[in-house]
Amino acid sequence: MARDMARVTGVTERLIRLLARHLPGYEVRSVERLGEGQDNAAYEINGELVIRQSKIDDSAPHNDSAPHSGAGPHNDTVLHRDAAPRDDTTFHRDPAQHGGAVQHGDPARQRDPVPHGDSASRAEVVRREAALLVVVSEVSPLPVPRPIFVDAEAGVLAYRKLPGRPLNLHPVREPARLAAPLGAFLSALHVLPVGRMEDLVPRDAFPLRDLREEAEGDYEKIADRLPAEERRLVEEFFAAEVPPDPETLTFCHNDLGSEHLLVDVETSAVTGVVDWTDAAIADPAYDLALVYRDLGPEVYGRTLAHYQGHHDDADHERMLFYARCALLEDVAYGLCTGIRPYAEAGLAHLGRTFS
Known part of the structure; x- marks a missing residue:
């Protein structure tokens, strides 16, 4: 217990010093642990700021391992755990680390993590991501995290917390109202100059044949748990x-699953788009595929009505292909790990996605 309290005290004190250096006079009243992934830990300050810390070494502020209260140099500085991350942290498939939030998408499509201890490389990653968020925030019609300050050497990004709740955990009353803002958002994203953006993000040109091989592997893991009719659809x-x-790649969010869309449940409005860690020069049909997979063909069709990018029959065919592969991956992951929400959502959507 004493060791845990010492860790929490170290976390809060380090964050307070960081904020004092970059935001002089800013009073820290509370610190809430949002989540932790393989590469980053994230904290919410006073319910209004998010600080994301790269895990450079063992002394970084991610070393807390359990929720605590009353920690830090002030009695009102408290460290909590949150089951619904709302920041831009890279979350990997370990629910024990981040309250059950996971990424959609094939791990093979994701960037290799920067080796721990390589502070120069991590500083460059932080600088690039901060620059990316600034560029995206200038053109996006939807709110995205915009850095308030960057401490590249410390591996830190700080930005104001966006309003709303993750759509995957908080379904809206009128999903069709999501389509127009999503169409406008993807239109703005997909026309950003590739030459400008490829200085900030990698290319992600993953062969579709390889994707199908991986999807076949996922299907083998779950086939005996599917009804006969759904097995028939998948095998077709x-x-x-x-x-x-x-033939053409554009700048893409590249992981636009419903867990990365923040919404106002009562008004069915999109309030933000988070998690830009997989952004890449990629196939724009993949962004649309995750809209189709998570929100269904009706919302996808309405989104296309507001989408100004190129999207012909070949693009639609690839969109369906990506949506189906991604859904099988989610079901396999959920069933094999016991994280039921992902399996349940995938199984519920399987019929409409493969029909």
Whole structure:
């Protein structure tokens, strides 16, 4: 217990010093632990700021391991745990680390983490991501995290917390109202100059044939748990030809699952788009595919009505392909790990996604 309290005290004191250096006069009243992934830990300050800390070494402020209260140099500085991360942290598939929030998408599509202890490389990653968020915030019609300050050497990004709750955990009353803002958002994103953006993000040109092989592996893990009719739909998908690879890549969010859309549940409004760690020069059909997978064909169709990018029959074919592969991955992951919400959502959407 004493060791845990010492860790929490170290976390709060370090964050307070960091804020005093970059925001002189800012009073820290509370510190809430939002979550931790393989590469980053995130904290909410006073319910209004998010500080994301790269895990550079063992002394970084991510070393707390349990919720505590009354920690830190002030009695009102408290460290808590939150089951619904709302920041831009890279969350990996370990619910014990971040309250059950996971990423959609194939790990093979994600960037390799920067080795721990390589502070120069981590500083460059932080600088690039901060620059990316600034660029995106200038063109996005939806709120995105915008850095308030960056301490690259410390591996820190800080920004104001966006309003709203993750859509995957908080369904809205009128999903169709999400379509127009999503269409406008993707239109703005996909026309950003590739030459400008590829200085900030990698290229992600993953061959579709390889994606299908991985999806077949996921299906093998879950086939005996699916009803006969759904097995038939999936096996018909695998029997079909793989679509040709895309000819044109654009700047993409590249992980636009419902867990990265913040919403106002009462008004069915999109209040923000988070988690830009997988942003890449990629196939724009993949962004649309996750709208189709998570929100269904009606919202996807309405989104397309507001989408100004190129989207022909070939793009639609690839969109369906990506949506189906991504859904199988989610179901396999949920069933194999016991994280039921992902399996349950995927199983509930399987029929409509493969029909």
